[in-house]
Amino acid sequence: MPNLDGRSLPLQAAMAEVATDVHAMLDRLIPDGGGESGEARLSAAMRYAVLGGGKRLRPFLVVESAALFNVAPSSACKVAAAVEMLHTYSLIHDDLPAMDDAELRRGRPTVHRMYDEATAILAGDALLTRAFEVLADVGVHGDPAVRIELVKELAQAAGIAGMCGGQMMDLQAETESLPLEIGAITRLQRLKTGAIIAFSCEAGAILGKAPQQMRHALNAYAHDLGLAFQIADDLLDVEGSSTETGKDTGKDASANKATFVSILGVERARSQAVLLADQACAHLDPFGPAAERLREVARFVVDRRA
Structure with a gap:
């Protein structure tokens, strides 16, 4: 069984x-062929x-939310791995020439650069489907209703009303040169980035x-x-380097x-990220000290340099 507690660290x-x-x-879940x-x-x-x-922020959120409800660490770890599979699928497809045409991801050549575009598409597809296969396995939870709920919620977070819908909005805004106001960008990022983060936080519950x-x-x-995380990501694209972030930077401005x-400028955006992190922490009041690690995460996403 994985050691996922680490609450004194x-x-x-x-x-x-x-x-x-x-x-x-x-x-273990994706063996070497x-x-x-x-x-x-x-x-x-x-x-x-x-x-x-x-x-591995999303898996960490799964593990921490699960710890609030005394979920078996082995179950939490399997769900965390499924979320990481789905997240990685989205990164592979996001990096493709049809999307961002990125050369670097996590400090290494992107999958389509390392292999080829067709293999990258299939690798993403296979990771996506494997994620749901893992969630449906009895090893995740003995109650089939819980497994069905996990599959349903992750599917909604990843689909047209979540990540994929947000990505489509992002592409449409870029290709059609549609001016976006702050409200539209907020909705876009709630879907594209925030929906999977929301699932990760609710999975333990x-x-x-x-x-x-x-x-x-x-x-x-x-x-x-999720919004604080995205603002920090936007700031890193402006202020960070590919050495720090492990991916191409400056692409938002060039596109x-x-x-x-x-829209907000660097300083207002940074202030807004801090405000959102504080608001996020306030929502955890019902959990008391048990949620302190999640409060630390909120501060971490604002201060991170990668």
């Missing part, structure tokens, strides 16, 4: 410990993408069969956390893309 150490446990789970077959090449591309590092008001509190926390920073 500093945040960065706790995140690193969870990342190690989730990495080991991903390694070996050989030269098409399946082996696809497996290699999937593993290249999903085992290539990253902050689903696993723990928590009361609805507890789920609402975590969803409200995730809403503000003349409307972002929180382009």
Whole structure:
């Protein structure tokens, strides 16, 4: 069973410990195909993408939300791994020439650069479907109703009313040169980035069969956390370097893309991120000291440099 507690550790150490446990789970769930077959090449591309590092923030949110409800660490780790598979699929597709045409991800060549576009598309597809296969497995939870709820909620967060819908809005705004106001950008990022973060925060409550008001509190926390995270990401695109972030920077400005920073300016955007992080923490009041780690995460996403 993974050691996912680490509640006495500093945040960065706790995140690193969870990342190690989730990495080991991903390694088991996506085995090395070996050989030269098409399946082996696809497996290699999937593993290249999903085992290539990253902050593992979404898995950490799954683990921390699960800890609030005394969920078995092994169950939390499987759900965390499924979320990371889905998140990685979105990064692979987002990096494709048809989208952002990125060359770097997590400090390494993107999957379509390392392999080819067709393999990258299939690797993303395979990670997406594997995520739902993992959630549906009895090892995640003995109650089939809980597993169905997890599958349904993640599907909604990833689909037209979530990540994919937000990505379409982003592409449409860029290709059709549609001017976006702050309200439209906020809605776009709530879907594109925030929906998966919201699922990650609620997943533990689903696993723990928590009361609805507890789920609402975590969803409200995730809403503000997701927007703070995106503003910090926009700031890093302006102020950070590819060495720090592990991905291409300056692409938003070169594409003349409307972002929180382009509309608010650097200082107002930074202040707004801090305000959102404070609001996120306030939503955790019903959990008391048990949610202190999640409060630390809210402050971390604003201050991060990668």
